[in-house]
Amino acid sequence: MLEIKGLTAGIDGKPILHGIDLVVPDGEVHAIMGPNGSGKSTLSYVLAGRDGYAVTGGTATFDGHDLLAMAPEQRAVAGVFLAFQYPVELPGVGNANFLRTALNALRRARGEAELDAMQFLKLARAEAKRLSMPEDMLKRNVNVGFSGGEKKRNEVLQMAILRPRLAILDETDSGLDIDALRIVADGVNALRGPTTSALVITHYQRLLDHIVPDRVHVLAGGRIIRSGGPELAHELEAGGYAAVVADAA
Amino acid sequence: MSALAHPRGAGPAWLREGAEAFLSRYAGLRARLPGDALRREAGAAAFRAHGLPGVRDEAWHYTSLRAFAETRFAEPLTPVADCGALMARLPAIAAPRLVFVDGRFRDDLSVVPGQVAVRVGGPAYGALARPEGEPLVALNTMLAEDGATIEVAAGAAGGTLLLASLGTGGPAERPAAFHPRHAVRLAAGASLTLIEVAIGNGAYLHNPVLEISLGAGARLEHLRLQDESHAAFHLSTLYADIAEAATYDSFALVLGGRLSRLDVHARLGGPRATAHLNAAQVLGGSQHGDFTTVVRHDAASCASRQTVKNVLTGRAHGVFQGKIEVARDAQKTDGYQMSQALLLSPDAEINCKPQLEIFADDVKCSHGATVGELDAEQIFYLRSRGIGESTARAMLVRAFLAEALDPISDDAGRAALEAAVEDWWRRQAA
Numbered sequence A: 001m002l003e004i005k006g007l008t009a010g011i012d013g014k015p016i017l018h019g020i021d022l023v024v025p026d027g028e029v030h031a032i033m034g035p036n037g038s039g040k041s042t043l044s045y046v047l048a049g050r051d052g053y054a055v056t057g058g059t060a061t062f063d064g065h066d067l068l069a070m071a072p073e074q075r076a077v078a079g080v081f082l083a084f085q086y087p088v089e090l091p092g093v094g095n096a097n098f099l100r101t102a103l104n105a106l107r108r109a110r111g112e113a114e115l116d117a118m119q120f121l122k123l124a125r126a127e128a129k130r131l132s133m134p135e136d137m138l139k140r141n142v143n144v145g146f147s148g149g150e151k152k153r154n155e156v157l158q159m160a161i162l163r164p165r166l167a168i169l170d171e172t173d174s175g176l177d178i179d180a181l182r183i184v185a186d187g188v189n190a191l192r193g194p195t196t197s198a199l200v201i202t203h204y205q206r207l208l209d210h211i212v213p214d215r216v217h218v219l220a221g222g223r224i225i226r227s228g229g230p231e232l233a234h235e236l237e238a239g240g241y242a243a244v245v246a247d248a249a
Numbered sequence B: 001m002s003a004l005a006h007p008r009g010a011g012p013a014w015l016r017e018g019a020e021a022f023l024s025r026y027a028g029l030r031a032r033l034p035g036d037a038l039r040r041e042a043g044a045a046a047f048r049a050h051g052l053p054g055v056r057d058e059a060w061h062y063t064s065l066r067a068f069a070e071t072r073f074a075e076p077l078t079p080v081a082d083c084g085a086l087m088a089r090l091p092a093i094a095a096p097r098l099v100f101v102d103g104r105f106r107d108d109l110s111v112v113p114g115q116v117a118v119r120v121g122g123p124a125y126g127a128l129a130r131p132e133g134e135p136l137v138a139l140n141t142m143l144a145e146d147g148a149t150i151e152v153a154a155g156a157a158g159g160t161l162l163l164a165s166l167g168t169g170g171p172a173e174r175p176a177a178f179h180p181r182h183a184v185r186l187a188a189g190a191s192l193t194l195i196e197v198a199i200g201n202g203a204y205l206h207n208p209v210l211e212i213s214l215g216a217g218a219r220l221e222h223l224r225l226q227d228e229s230h231a232a233f234h235l236s237t238l239y240a241d242i243a244e245a246a247t248y249d250s251f252a253l254v255l256g257g258r259l260s261r262l263d264v265h266a267r268l269g270g271p272r273a274t275a276h277l278n279a280a281q282v283l284g285g286s287q288h289g290d291f292t293t294v295v296r297h298d299a300a301s302c303a304s305r306q307t308v309k310n311v312l313t314g315r316a317h318g319v320f321q322g323k324i325e326v327a328r329d330a331q332k333t334d335g336y337q338m339s340q341a342l343l344l345s346p347d348a349e350i351n352c353k354p355q356l357e358i359f360a361d362d363v364k365c366s367h368g369a370t371v372g373e374l375d376a377e378q379i380f381y382l383r384s385r386g387i388g389e390s391t392a393r394a395m396l397v398r399a400f401l402a403e404a405l406d407p408i409s410d411d412a413g414r415a416a417l418e419a420a421v422e423d424w425w426r427r428q429a430a
Helices: A040-048 A072-078 A095-109 A117-130 A148-162 A178-191 A231-248 B013-029 B037-050 B084-089 B135-143 B376-383 B389-405 B411-429
Strands: A002-011 A014-024 A029-033 A053-062 A080-083 A090-094 A166-170 A197-202 A215-220 A223-228 B097-101 B117-120 B148-152 B157-167 B176-178 B181-186 B191-200 B204-206 B209-214 B219-227 B233-242 B247-254 B259-268 B274-283 B288-297 B303-312 B317-326 B333-343 B349-358 B363-372
Touching: A002 A040, A014 A040, A014 A053, A014 A223, A029 A231, A040 A053, A040 A072, A040 A080, A040 A166, A040 A197, A072 A080, A072 A095, A072 B376, A080 A148, A090 A095, A090 B376, A090 B389, A095 A117, A095 A148, A095 B389, A117 A148, A148 A178, A166 A178, A178 A197, A215 A231, A223 A231, B013 B037, B013 B135, B037 B135, B084 B191, B097 B148, B135 B209, B135 B233, B148 B157, B148 B191, B157 B204, B181 B191, B181 B219, B191 B204, B191 B411, B209 B219, B209 B247, B219 B233, B219 B259, B219 B411, B233 B247, B233 B274, B247 B259, B247 B288, B247 B389, B247 B411, B259 B274, B274 B288, B274 B317, B274 B389, B288 B303, B288 B333, B303 B317, B303 B349, B303 B389, B317 B333, B317 B363, B333 B349, B333 B389, B349 B363, B376 B389, B389 B411
Parallel strands: A029 A197, A029 A215, A080 A166, A166 A197, B097 B157, B148 B181, B157 B191, B176 B204, B181 B209, B191 B219, B204 B233, B209 B233, B219 B247, B233 B259, B247 B274, B259 B288, B274 B303, B288 B317, B303 B333, B317 B349, B333 B363
Antiparallel strands: A002 A014, A002 A053, A215 A223, B117 B148
8 A cells, every 4th residue: 555665855955764664465464653853843744745845865655656746635535644743733623624625625535425414414413423523623723722632532533534545644642641542443443354554653652552554664863773573662661762773773 | 265276285187187087076066965065165175275195294104095096986866776696795784784885875775774863865974973074974965876774773782784885986087986975873871783895896996984873881883894896996984982881892994995994083082982984994905094093091990902904815905003192191002913924925014003192191002013023933833734825824814814804703793704804815816
């Protein structure tokens, strides 16, 4: 599904990614772990198409299509979803209106019929309920006045409604209490299937107790320095990043 | 003194000539103009003395009247019969309506209300306007032909009333000018929702003056839609005198006009009076829109609130001047003023001038201003969810305006303003 080869990228002329090689096959969940400043968020933004990040080399394809050549909305239409580390507040934009506009944009691009307000609300309420989210979150402005945990849950709600084929979760676990963590994990696990994949970017192993990854990659200094099975996350938790980074050097 | 005497002031020739043209029109018309001749003559004397303001006048520093002063207008003498297309553009609000066409009351197009006393036929000169201080009020006083006096009795609920101005546009070489003069008086404890709409076709000058008196505990919700023709000049002045515990809650939406200025003078005259002077200007092309307010706190424990938003595209120019005056005895004043501007093109321009004049010592007054483009991070967030860039930008501009419109408590009025904004979007897209 996702194939990254020799990807180098930076911001403001400062190189951050120094050659990423990563393949996420259909149906697999991969975790990317790494210390602060290793390039985790840069990788997620480059994959989602945020302005300001310059790709200086390498390729990233999604189902064989050049992901880096697509506009951000085209990537979303193709099935890529980024759960933001810091979800953006949109004062004056109602959450339900935002979600419906997004869902209908995707449906339109895929040649599917758009949902009217009633059909959409029915769907959104059911998803909100499944994620144990209060229904009034749909009525409020997008992320405005939300707590940190509510913002993260709202990302998962968007993901549940938009049903991406590749979900990239950028430190979605940061700032979550254990109950919220479980809700987020349940949301991701509900999406798992033979044709959907996830890239879970995290600093800590604890999210991976709930979303068990097929592969774990360690990102340090803009490179993947080690890959392994789920046991690698436990090793990192026990020994810290320093030992792994030192081994690889 | 001759009506053609030169106005004082050392302004440029076009300014003097513009004023002289109005004075000469007055000389020809004054025998026929209805109403209080003394008031009218006092207005003419003030206009003669001060002429039209130039950019050297502090209050007009950001708004040049040159294009206006260089246009030769004519006060229309014959009523226009067919206004069907313009009438169809009025908001569909199930309420009584007073319709003025080119500044004259049209009985045949109006639905006179039951709960509200209305008098028409000649200018409704009130006691609040100060022609000696405001050149365009002097011009209005001098040339006013018609207007409505709207009164709600003590304790009565006046419901909703629509006050509409239709400009039919004269010949391009000699556009129509009209100067309606209205008065609104709410006795103690009375209430009214007044929805004022100005629309039109072609070139014309609409120079209305509205004097509002609110008795103790009265409440006026005043929604204003300035959606004039883009060839029109809209220069309006409003005075509001707000007594003890009364509320003047106003919102002005400015979409139209080639050159527009809304001047608002609100005086909080009794304790615990409240004034909300909110506005949004949405302008494109080479439109110029100026929203200028003076709020005078003359009594203790009054609150004034102003949130003014500008959305400017093309080469549009927005102005917000907000002055808060706090008299020595107006302790516990609570004054708030916020200007927020969204510039959607590199050639759009906003001027914002807050002014505080505070003579009391126990007051809370604050003001702030933001100017910016759309937030890149917000645009990316929307796009990352599959929403195309132009839709994302439109959503964020709507959201910026929704924050201004959402607090309007009158549902029908808010819906009318929202519909006008949507209409503006459609015209922009076309």
